[in-house]
Amino acid sequence: MSWLDRAASDTQVTHRQRLWLYALAALVLAFLALPTLIVIPMSFSGSQYLEFPPREWSLRWYRNYLGSSSWMQATATSFQAGALTMLVATPLGTLAAYGLFASHLRAARWLHTLMLTPIIVPVILVAIGVFYVYVKIRLVNSLAGIVLAHSMLALPLVMLVVGSALKSFDMNQEMVARSLGASRARAFWTVTLPQIRFSLVSAALLSFLTSFDEVILALFIAGGNNSTLTRNMFNALRDQIDPTIAAISTLMIVVTTLGLLLAQFYGRKRD
DSSP: OOGGGSBSSTTOOBTTTTHHHHHHHHHHHHHHHHHHHHHHHHHTBOSSSOOSSOSSBOOHHHHHHHTOHHHHHHHHHHHHHHHHHHHHHHHHHHHHHHHHHHOOOTTHHHHHHHHTHHHHSOHHHHHHHHHHHHHHHTOTTOHHHHHHHHHHHHHHHHHHHHHHHHHTSOHHHHHHHHHTTOOHHHHIIIIIHHHTHHHHHHHHHHHHHHHHHOOHHHHHHOOGGGOOHHHHHHHHHHHOOOTHHHHHHHHHHHHHHHHHHHHHHHHHHHO
């Protein structure tokens, strides 16, 4: 019996009967992935314009990126902002998710919805509001301002990921630890946290990527020596079509993919 005639699930539906679903999934995956994958060969083109497929292969634009002080400064700023955003948003989002999950207040659901508004409201509106406030308190073009703004966007994602993990966690285990004399903080640290650590790693990664990939807020509040990589890329596309952007995009794809693979590896190792 071929694999097509084998059961694909407990309902005895065969793979042959699911071929249409596999084909549809492949089309959706191609639609999502192909535009990204096309950038990779374009980054190795020797032409001074973006072209696909490349007529000649070269590392010209990677050398241009690595040899540019402005691109390197923007890259360093993006990594610093991403790392600091991760360090700010992950613990705050975790504590918020835990507090709302363990709370018995009637207003907890409303507070949860309120804290999700940064990812519900269009980012352009958030950026305008943040810019107006930052002008008043003089945080425009500062690393601290970028981190605070990006943390505001990342915190709801951390809450959603950690909150989902807490819903599958048996809080009776923590109650047992507290009944044996542990404080609430110690019970959370020694009992709850180790069992949701994979979700914490995923949330931390999402926090970093949220900051690393964000461009709209950066257009409003970043600049000067604290201009981010994505902001410089947007400006380069607006002013001129620089193939260096393809090389940077490829490297960003590599960074993102490595982060996701590390998170998956950590999760499988935990399992």
